[in-house]
Structures are given as structure tokens and as C-alpha cells.
Amino acid sequence: DGGITQSPKYLFRKEGQNVTLSCEQNLNHDAMYWYRQDPGQGLRLIYYSQIVNDFQKGDIAEGYSVSREKKESFPLTVTSAQKNPTAFYLCASSLGTSNTEAFFGQGTRLTVV
Amino acid sequence: KNQVEQSPQSLIILEGKNCTLQCNYTVSPFSNLRWYKQDTGRGPVSLTIMTFSENTKSNGRYTATLDADTKQSSLHITASQLSDSASYICVVSSGGSYIPTFGRGTSLIVHP
Numbered sequence: 001d002g003g004i005t006q007s008p009k010y011l012f013r014k015e016g017q018n019v020t021l022s023c024e025q026n027l028n029h030d031a032m033y034w035y036r037q038d039p040g041q042g043l044r045l046i047y048y049s050q051i052v053n054d055f056q057k058g059d060i061a062e063g064y065s066v067s068r069e070k071k072e073s074f075p076l077t078v079t080s081a082q083k084n085p086t087a088f089y090l091c092a093s094s095l096g097t098s099n100t101e102a103f104f105g106q107g108t109r110l111t112v113v
Numbered sequence: 114k115n116q117v118e119q120s121p122q123s124l125i126i127l128e129g130k131n132c133t134l135q136c137n138y139t140v141s142p143f144s145n146l147r148w149y150k151q152d153t154g155r156g157p158v159s160l161t162i163m164t165f166s167e168n169t170k171s172n173g174r175y176t177a178t179l180d181a182d183t184k185q186s187s188l189h190i191t192a193s194q195l196s197d198s199a200s201y202i203c204v205v206s207s208g209g210s211y212i213p214t215f216g217r218g219t220s221l222i223v224h225p
Contacts, residue, residue: 006156031211042117042202042217050211058212090156096211101147102204104156 003027006091006105012113013078013085021076021108023091029103030096032074036060037088037107046089049074050096078110086112115140117205117216125222130193134219136186136203144208148177148188151200151218160188160201190221198223 004025013019023032031050035043045058049068063082068074074093078085088109092102117138126132138146145164149157161170161177163186170177174191190197203216 033212040217042215045212048212088154092156094211101159101162102213104149104158106156107154109154 004091004093004103004105006089006108008108009106011108011110013110015112016080018077018079019110021078021089021091021110023074023076023105024072025074025093025103026072027093027103028071029093030071031094032068033092033094033102034058034064034066034074034076035090035092037090043090046076085110115205115207115214117203117214119201119203119216119219121219122217123220123222125224126193128193128195128223128225132190132193132221134188134190134201134203134221136188136205136216138184138186138203138205138214138216140184140205140207140214142208143181143184144206146177146179146186147204147206147213148175148186149202149204151202153199157202193221193223195223195225197221 007022033048034046044060046064047066049055065077090107091105094100094102120135147162148160151157163179176189179186200218200220202218204213206213
């Protein structure tokens with residue numbers, strides 16, 4: 001089936017540790033995005049990538065890093081520099097123009113313990 | 114600054130009743146407006162997408178309207194079902210950007 005897959009669904013991290021969230025898509029989409037969602041708030045953009053080997057910071061990039069070595073994959077690393085990492089993380093992809101729909105993964109819930 | 118405001122923040126209705134959710138935006142230049150449904154703990158799923166020239170679009174019991182002059186949109190849900198309980202998010206795209214602007218969503222609870 002075509003789609004966008006995030007893993008794991010739940011992730012626990014100790015304070016001071018880095019952790020990487022996976023996002024894979026087989027939709028042949030050029031653009032991929034990472035969002036963070038906190039209770040009662042809208043989605044906030046962390047990073048986005050329009051093409052392979054290129055990515056841009058979003059509104060809340062501090063404490064996060066990404067890579068885009070393959071068109072299908074856009075992993076997000078939550079570093080120890082992120083002061084409040086507990087949140088629901090959503091990955092999305094689109095064909096890459098403003099007129100196209102963004103398809104979302106099922107999300108990863110990260111909890112710092 | 115591009116903004117999308119949704120109201121109400123939350124809504125509780127009885128099963129079988131209709132409801133209308135509102136979305137006001139200041140995104141410019143306007144490209145399109147989408148409504149997404151997000152079940153708890155899941156990713157958003159697209160319900161409708163409308164461009165500047167479209168006033169109404171339906172998807173089953175969901176009907177979205179767009180007034181590009183007043184920069185307002187509404188999502189009307191007919192004969193609500195328990196499965197309609199979710200967050201409904203309005204998303205507006207600008208013609209000059211890859212990055213859409215998200216509203217905070219309206220949380221809908223349908224009681225039996």
C-alpha cells in the first residue's frame with residue numbers, strides 16, 4: 001500500500017539522550033515535513049525538505065536535527081538540547097507545490113522519563 | 114503574518130444532530146483551504162480541499178464552504194455519528210509558499 005509510515009508509535013527517552021524518529025514514504029513525494037503537536041495547540045513546523053539533500057528550519061527547529069539522504073526517508077533526531085521534548089510528532093509528505101495535499105503519518109508519541 | 118483562527122475551540126453535541134465549525138484566515142496570497150479530521154493519537158486525514166473559485170465542496174456528511182471575500186470557511190457535519198468525535202483542523206496554503214498555515218483545531222465530541 002502507498003503511504004507514509006512513522007515508527008515507533010511510542011517512544012520513551014531518558015533525559016540527556018538523543019533519539020531518532022523514523023519517517024518513510026512510498027508516494028514518490030518530493031516534499032517532507034516534521035511537525036510537533038502539543039495538547040490544545042496547532043501543529044508547529046520543525047523542519048521541512050523540498051528535495052533530497054536539502055532541508056530548511058521551520059518555526060521551532062532548536063534542539064532538533066534532520067537529514068534527507070533519500071527521497072523516501074526523512075528522519076528526525078530529538079537532541080538533548082531540546083528542553084521540552086515530550087510531545088506528539090507528525091511527519092507529512094506532499095508533491096511539493098502549495099496546491100497539493102499533505103499526507104500525514106500516524107505519529108510518534110515521545111515521552112521523556 | 115499568516116494566521117488561521119478556528120471556532121469554537123471545543124463542541125459537544127448529541128448523536129444525530131448537525132453542527133458547523135468555523136475558520137477565519139488572513140493568509141495571503143490565498144491558494145487553497147483544506148479541512149482535516151484528526152482522531153485522537155492519529156495523524157490528520159484530509160476531508161476537503163477548496164481553491165479560490167470554489168464555494169462549496171462535500172464529502173459524504175461533511176460539507177465545506179468558502180467565502181474568499183470575507184476569508185471565512187465553515188465545515189458542516191450532518192447527522193453526526195459517534196465516529197465524528199475528533200479534532201477538525203483548518204489549513205490554508207499560500208500561493209507563494211510550500212508551508213501551509215494550520216489552525217489550532219476544533220475538538221468535537223459526539224455523545225450517544
